[in-house]
Amino acid sequence: MTVNPILAFSARRRMRSARTAWLLTLYGLAVLIFGLLVSFGSFLKPTLSIYTMSQGQEGYAYMLAFQFFLLLLVTPAMTAGAISGERERQTLDLLLVTHTGSLGIVVGKLLESLGLMLLLVFFTLPAMCLVLITGSMTLSQVLVGLLFLGVTAFAMLSVGMLCSALLRRTVAATVAAYLAVFAIGLVTLIPLIGDLSNVVTAYDAMSSSYYGGVPAVDPAQAADLHLISFVINPALGLMSLIAAQTGLLRGTMGNYSYAIYNLYDYMDFMGMAWASMAFMAGAGLVLDVLAACFVRPRRERVRKGKTA
């Protein structure tokens, strides 16, 4: 099996850089300190109870959310200079005349950045596994949580990659990547309005029949309620995952929708979390293919009315 040369080469350069060592250290420390400050301190006691289990779940949720936002801060910049940096360094032409091809360049650069991101995420695995002590989470749940973070990183890296392929300057590509991530976050919230309305409609339909004074919720019907915004919006996707794994966030969601509050126990949050991961992975792939289309210069800019 031949390793993508860009991947091997970029990884070698990246790992020689002192910046990478610092990034790993600071990221790991940030997650660990955050976890300890938020809740781990309270459950690292000689005795276990229901209360410490609940604390463990909360600690896991907080750490997952904290890492999610750390990744949002770090990832767009990781690939924003991947192609534009080669252009600025005047090394892109040398790559394009080899047999690697535009897609090979994009894949190599992306895998290298993704590799570092996964390294960052799994670097925090020992800290995340502290929740296992409480017995509130299983290892597979923690691994699924980290997988969600990895897929999120892939999608965000792909946004940065497309910006890098489209724009000539790394600074412009970086700014565009952050703006794009912010815009994606806002735009994918738009279906939430319709989703909330649909949930209310479904809940009201169910509430028309009562059994012993309690609305007769049909579990199958509730499980079929798929909220588009929870699939396409990464933050809401994360909320789905946390809800599915820990049963937390009922109150938070209930603040916005009494219907979700009442249907919470029946909704398929895990299904939505998986769908969210599939959506982000698919969208990332599309963005990467698009980026590959823009790596090779289609038009040369005429500088001061002349070209060499």
Next chain:
Amino acid sequence: MLQIKELTKRYGAFTALDRLSMEISDGELHGFVGPNGAGKTTTMRILATLLRPTSGTVVIDGVDVLQNPRRVRELVGYMPDFFGVYDHLKAWEYLDFYARCYGFGHADRMRMIDQLLELVNLSDRRDTYVDVLSRGMKQRLCLAHALIHDPKLLILDEPASGMDPRARAEMKGILKTLKDMGKTVLISSHILPELSEMCDSLTIIDHGSLVFSGSVEELSRRMTGQSDIHLQLLPGDDSAVEAAAALLKQYPGVTGISRGDEDNTLLVAFGGDEGGMADLLRALLEGHVPVCGFHRPPMNLEKVFMEVTRDDG
């Protein structure tokens, strides 16, 4: 090896290349000359498959650049005019990276890296980080990169620009070695004398159009006919100058007369060929003009370049 026909490249209203046609034979060291902005780099980028032309065809070793760019990349080694290097990378790793990009296995890579470093005189810099190499060394390393896949045609865009005289001499030596190895080399420069010393043939372009394409000797021969005749008259004889000037003014084909730098020397702009020059000399001698010297010097290549690329507009 290379056939370019009616190659045109437009950027909106601006025409960078205007129906350029030229040919290069196998094993030739071909100079590509033109002032800045003439279209040299555009042409070379099209040959290297980095740019698509607006129209025209380019065939390299029987392979059409537009139809089969991947195959062309196997045939062509390209060294751009401006290029960067990666930091945190040693010279051998730099070549190793590009060799991987060309799909070579480990054993082949290790063997060719040593050979290439030897060829470009960088064996002693094998483990030096590329970002600390001098400009000349980087140029040579980039040349080695262009040779990794053993291409038949080398496209070198201003490879000696910014080099000191010693580095230029080294580059010339390497190019001579490449020619001896049977490589066909297309090398660009905006300095004609620099190329004329080492090239078999030349193409001169200006404003995207062909000005001249042929051997260095042909160019020199053609341009010599446009230089002034140096007419040296008997020193100290002022009347000789007046007599010569009076005769020359009446002589057909003489379009201008001016005083030379040396005493009693006239520079005669004359459109005739060598036969015409013989007739002119005979006329001067029959007119009793005391001629001490009469010759048309070969045109200086710098002057040739200025002449052929002068702005007619």
